[in-house]
Amino acid sequence: MALPCALFSSSSTDFEPQELVKQILKVSQLPAPSLTTPEIKSYEWHINTKYYSTKIQLSTTDKRTIGDKEFAESVEAFIHYFDPTVPDSFSLATAWLPYLSHIEPEVLMLVCKCAKDSDAVGRKTTLAWCVENGFELVELEPELDSEDEDDDFPETTGLARIIQALHAHTWPNLQMKDSPPVQSPLVRQMMKEQKLLNKELEMRSDVNSKQTSTLGQNSTENEISTSLNSIEASNSSSPSSSTNGTEMKTSSEASASERKSCDSKSNGKESESDSGVLLPDDIDWTSFIGAVASDGTNEDAQLGDKDLGVDEFEDLFRKLKVMKDRAENLAPDERKKYAEKVAISFWNAIGGDEDELGDLDADSD
CATH class of the missing domain: 3.40.50.300 (P-loop containing nucleotide triphosphate hydrolases)
Incomplete structure (x- = not known):
């Protein structure tokens, strides 16, 4: 060839x-x-x-x-x-x-x-x-x-x-030739130094990762400790801290009572009028509206004329929370009826015309 x-x-x-x-x-x-x-x-x-x-x-x-x-x-x-x-x-x-x-x-x-x-x-x-x-x-x-x-x-x-x-x-x-090995002493030394440098950088990276993890854990613990200290300081400095603690406990007990009542009702053992259940009519809506509008900037300020104290105001919101917790534990149909009762109670409290409620009032009955 x-x-x-x-x-x-x-x-x-x-x-x-x-x-x-x-x-x-x-x-x-x-x-x-x-x-x-x-x-x-x-x-x-x-x-x-x-x-x-x-x-x-x-x-x-x-x-x-x-x-x-x-x-x-x-x-x-x-x-x-x-x-x-x-x-x-x-x-x-x-x-x-x-x-x-x-x-x-x-x-x-x-x-x-x-x-x-x-x-x-x-x-x-x-x-x-x-x-x-x-x-x-x-x-x-x-x-x-x-x-x-x-x-x-x-x-x-x-x-x-x-x-x-x-x-x-x-x-x-x-x-074709095989790839020739690097024979230059300078290049070999540079490759060796680069290898050592890469190893050192890898070790530093591992140390930094561990330090970052430790700092993150300590930071979280410090934040929790600071929050707890702030709560304790607030409770010790507030005149109504004892009252608030009692109300929070009462609210928790009321919520538990509401959930228990809801479970009992689903089994046909109790009704909405059982003791321990907070009904919409238990809320003093007029006082609540007056408290919200007390700064004079709300157009509905004339609906309320009571000047509530801190304890009464907190009690109103506690009752609202109890009603909210109760509604969340009801079945969809019962939750709708409960919401209708709340709306009717509020409407009556502000002096609304009952004829305007229409079928809502009839359904709630």
Whole structure:
């Protein structure tokens, strides 16, 4: 099986394709070639990169030919030199297209010394043709403008670009290399230091997590302790703390009594009028409204005329809470009836017209 090859040709009388091969092989005189065909001369080139190694043929021809079938199938790259100052040189370069359509090499390069807009074949014309036909224009001695000179990462040009493209190609017979180990003492030391640093950061992270958890737990305990101390201080400083404690206990007992009464009623053992059950009529609605509107800003202030003390006001709200707790423990239908009774009791307390209650009053009866 023939080695894969890169085919070099030229349409300039002043430049032979062997010149490019010399520069790639870095020799002043080429060794004896192997004749693939009478028109094609080949020179072996050993490619040895960081990632792979392979052997290919650098083939040259002075005529437009793709040799025999075996050679045509081995062509992976085509590099042609032309002279942009001579129109016929460019025409001869374009004449290669029918031949290339049969072998379809992946690497296509059109090489010249320098492409200028003032040439017989202008730079723009050359670039347009290259783009249209899949070629890359490579200038061996390109003109650099001010922008290129200031570029920190200049583009690879000239012979280096040709070699770079050939190295980048995936040759069918290449042999991949194993990833080489890092041998630099400096790099090994840096890797060791980075490993130690990562370990130290991980340990610090664990310590910080534990400290954060402990601080969070202590903070919660401090908040609970502060709240309890505030409650104790408030109870000890308030004149009515004893009364409030008694009322809270009474409210709790009343709520328990209400729940017990509700359970008993569901079993058919007691009725709403049993002892311990707070009915809507037990609320002094007039006093309640008067207390709420005592600041004079409420439009319904005239409905109440009693000036309640702190104990009476708290007693009203305690009774409302008992009624609320009772309603929450009733079945939906019974809760509705209980709410109707509360509404009727409130309506009567403010002097509302009983006829306006309509069916609500009738249903509650």
